[in-house]
Amino acid sequence: MSVAEPRRIVLFRHAKADWPQVSDHERPLAERGRTDATVAGSRLADTGLAFDLAVCSTALRTRETWKLAVHELAHRPRTVYEDRVYDASPGELIAVLNETPDDVRTLILIGHNPGIHHLADILSGSSEGDARDRMNSRGFPAAAFAVLSFDGDWKNLEPGKATLTEYWTPSE
Template identity: 85%
Template structure:
C-alpha cells in the first residue's frame, strides 16, 4: 500500500432489531431491519469502497445485518466475527481497529450504539462537506454508517486523527 493513500474505515450500525424474550446479544432483526440492511448494503456499494476486511460483532442482529448487506457489494471481504465489538466503548473499538493487519486499506466495522456513534465523534477531527451536520441532525439510527479516512498505520489510529467524509442513514 502506498503511504500516500489514506485508509478508510466505515462504522456501520446494525439494522433495526426486534425485542423478543431473549438475551440482548441474541436479539434478531425486526422486519424493518431485514428491509433496511440490503438498502444500506446497496448504499455502501455506491461509495465505491472495496473492503479488504469486515469486523462484525458476534451479536445475532449484527451478523444478520451483515449477511443481508454484503450481497449488495461488488466484492465480499474477509469477515471476522469479534466478541469485543459487542457492547464496546469507543476505546475498546479503537483497540480492535488498531489490530487490523497492515495490508488492509479499507475496513468496515459492524457494531452497536452508543459505541459506534461515539467512535465516529471521537475519531473525526475534521469533516468534509456537510457530513457532520447531517450526522448531528439525524443521530446514528439503525442501519446508518459513517465513512472516515486517515493517514498512517492502523496501530496509529487515535482520537481526532480521521476525517469524516460521508454519512448515510435510511429515511424513516
C-alpha cells in the same frame, strides 16, 4: 496501491432489531431491519469502496445485518466476528481497530450504538461538507453508516486523526 493513499473505515450500525424474549445478544432483526440492511448494502456498494476486511460484532442482529448487506457488494471481504465489538466503548473499538493488519486499506466495522456513533465523532478531527452536522443532529439510527479516512498505520489511529467523509442513514 500507493502508500500515500488514505485508509478508510466504515462504521456501520446494525439495522433495526426486534424485541423477542431472548437475551440482548440474541435479538434478531425486525422486518424493517432486514429491508434497511439490504438498502444499506446497496448504498455501501454505491460508495465504490472495496473492503479488505469486515469486523463484525458477534450479536445476532449485527451478523444478520452484515449477511444481508454484504450480498449487495461486488466483492465479499474477509469477515472476522469479534466478541469485543459487542457493547464496546469507543476506546475498546479503537483498540480493536489498532490491531488491524497493515495490508488492510479499507475496513468496515459492524457494531452497536452508542459506541459506533461516539467512535465516529471521536475519530473525526474534521469532516467534509455537512457530514458531521448531519450525523450529530440526526444521531446514528439503525442501519446508518459513516465513512472516515485517515493517513498512517492502524496502530496509530487515535481520536481526532480521521476525516468524516460521508454519513448516510436509511431515510436519505
